Amino acid sequence: MVKSLPRRSEVPAEETWDLNSLFASDKEFNAALESLQQEVAGFQKQFKGNIQDAASVVEVLTSYLALLEKLVPISTYASLSLSTDQTDDEAQMRSSKFGSVSAKMSSQLSFVTSELLALPEETLKSAMEQSGEFEVYLKELIRRKPHQLHPEVEKTLAAYSSTFSAPYGLYNTTKMVDMAFDDFEVNDQSYPLSYVSFEGDWEAEPDAELRRTAFTAFSNKLKEYQHTTAKTYDMQLQTEKTTSDLRGYDTIFDYLLFNQEVDRSLYNRQIDLIMTELAPHMQKYAKLLQKAHGLDKMTFADLKISLDPSYEPEITVEESKKYINEALGIMGDDYLKMVERSYSERWIDFAQNTGKSTGAFCSSPYGNHPYILISWTGRMNEVFVLAHELGHAGHFYNANREQNLFNARPSLYFIEAPSTMNEMLVANHLLKNSDDPKFKRWVISSIVARTYYHNFVTHLLEAAYQRKVYERIDAGQSVNAGVLNIIKRGVLEEFWGDAVEITPGAELTWMRQPHYYMGLYPYTYSAGLTISTQVSKRILNEGQPAVDEWLEVLKAGGTKTPVELAQMAGVDITTEKPLRDTIAYIGELIDELVALTEEIEEVAK
Known part of the structure; x- marks a missing residue:
């Protein structure tokens, strides 16, 4: 039976991911963000107007790369902490703060691309020869050149990035x-409904009346927000x-x-x-589902x-390890060690709670380990x-x-x-x-x-x-x-043709x-x-x-x-x-x- 979702604070810690490898506290996050802002300002002062030859191209890109590597965990922490509970006021404000600061830093750093593209192509090619590390980046930059705008325009656009x-x-x-x-009713019994429960449970509910009623209730709520969306x-x-x-x-x-x-x-x-x-x-598959379930008609609400x-x-989370390990074993020991760490080191957020992003995703911050979001319902x-x-x-x-x-x-x-x-x-x-x-x-x-x-x-x-x-x-x-x-x-x-009633x-x-x-x-x-x-x-x-x-x-x-x-x-x-x-x-x-x-x-x- 589908239950109402708990608040994030009520979820057992072992079902959640551990973001400590990014930052152990908000204080640490804020300090890193402040430090990076100062570094960006120093970088701009050092390099703006001074990218003139192949050697300086390699030098600026080396420092630029180091800055971007420091930005990754800050960006990831702001994003991931919000994705597990979008009703969390602190997470909302942290994300907004990062967005505005990030836009300012992007504007300050926009000169790098503009000045590189102002150089002769031969200079960029010479830089590629000096450092193969930047060859792919510079080739892509040259490809982008016809669409590059005036440096001041690029700077302004970057400043508006959070708005965009x-x-x-x-x-x-x-x-x-x-x-x-709201809850929905079938035969005088009330059932809870949410985005997560609809997409994780009700869409696949075997009982046709429950499934179709849930679909109608879910759609009616979407309809209320259609114009804003x-x-x-x-x-x-x-x-x-x-x-x-x-x-x-x-x-x-x-x-x-x-x-x-x-x-x-x-x-x-x-x-x-x-x-x-x-x-x-797929129409043949829809008709097979209809026949197997003895449905009077096949509707859009029945397709899942x-x-x-x-x-x-x-299946429990613990039981899933066996299937995953056996199936992915062919990928080798190193790959399986990564899988084992994802469970033991809490890279995965399994919890179901209010405010959590729907669906599933993987975030893979450079210089750190990946993080996976999923809402585990126990289905195979x-x-x-x-x-x-x-x-x-x-x-x-x-x-x-x-x-x-x-x-x-x-x-x-x-x-x-x-x-x-x-x-x-x-x-x-x-x-x-x-x-x-x-x-x-x-x-x-x-x-x-x-x-x-x-x-x-x-x-x-x-x-x-x-x-x-x-x-x-x-x-x-x-x-x-x-x-x-x-x-x-x-x-x-x-x-779907005539196989499914929309x-x-x-x-x-x-x-x-x-x-x-x-x-x-x-x-x-x-x-x-x-x-x-x-x-x-x-x-x-x-x-x-x-x-x-x-x-x-x-x-x-x-x-x-x-x-x-x-x-x-x-x-x-x-x-x-x-x-x-x-x-x-x-x-x-x-x-x-x-x-x-x-x-x-x-x-x-």
Whole structure:
């Protein structure tokens, strides 16, 4: 039974992460922030106007890198302490203080990029020869040169950075602080509702009446905030459009894809092929769910249910270790030591409490260990979620050790490949260990319903919706709640066809994800999973050599483009083949679910 969420202060400490490796106290945090402000002022005094030759380029970048390394734990502490309880006044004020101080420091430091780009290209190339440590950073800087503005403009824009990121903060405040859900009733019994309980429990509730009533109650509350949330989102969109125009990009898509280092054709391909070629497979899956549950009709509120809820194992945090260790053992001892430390040293926040951010994420501050946020409900599904976040952790655990801060982070296009790879390793491990048709069906349905549904459907439909929104913004228009509802409903109806009834409230799904405040992020989930699906097949077939190559990819961090990183792992994403193969593989899994269900039903007769 779903319970009301406790306050953060009521949660056992062992279920929370330990931020002491960042700062042991607020006093320590404030002292570090004050010290860094003084260092930034000294840095500006020392170097501004003095970057003139290759030697001074290397000198300024060495000092600049040291400053940024000191900024990382301060930024991370401010962000993570707020993410676990956004109702906490102290955490709110700390985050706001950091935002304003960070914007001031960014403005003071903006001269570095401006002065470097004012130098002849030959000088920058000479600096690369003198210090290979800065080669990737300087190459990227040269690539950015056509979009660089006057130094004073850059300084002013940097000073407004906290204002530009305000829509994301507003979104989270509306969602996690202001939006309070009432209990809902079914058959004269009252049930508690919250963002976390809806997305963690009620969406997957086997009882159709409970599940659908919860969906209606949840949607009704979202609807009350749709106009504020839409206005917040439009503010984000208009800021991005203005920035795109100011910097001279042809379209807002070119601006948002620039840092991802991928051609727009790769972005469009991911959306277009999945919308057309995956849709028939997923419609078949929806009809299978309807039949298995004996539903009168298949509605949007029914899409997250398990194929066989009676076979859904419950699992404790402690029990999850065994599955994670066995599944990820193929990655080697060093990787497993990281996994062990994540549990024993409290890198993971498992607690469920009011005000906590929804979903799950991994933060990997340079020079420290990763931190993972998850709200543990006890469903076996969470083993996949935890493996996913440990994939991010393992990626940056390796990259941060091998690369400097400038070089550690790869393109957003590639960022979800290591995370989804771990989900595939969990699935492959579970499939190997049983021939029981019911268990096999449960594992395959978990792969389809968790790994592929989440990344190839939920996030991809976000991406298809997002593309239509940006096309509108690029044409000089704006959006409001009515427009966003129409666009979202249209995308859902196009994908699900007549297999699923898009019931009232489904159109408000655009309100639920923070990804829209992170550029063209949603489509990268399917892009990453396309790569990891192909690499996981290689690991199954080839074993250790494929694993060793994958570990080298993780260590490479951001020193290569997404195309080059995929090539290192034996996948060519310049062609449609990996994506078509992955879609075909999902189709095969769904066909196998249909066959297993028929086999199980035949035995039961």
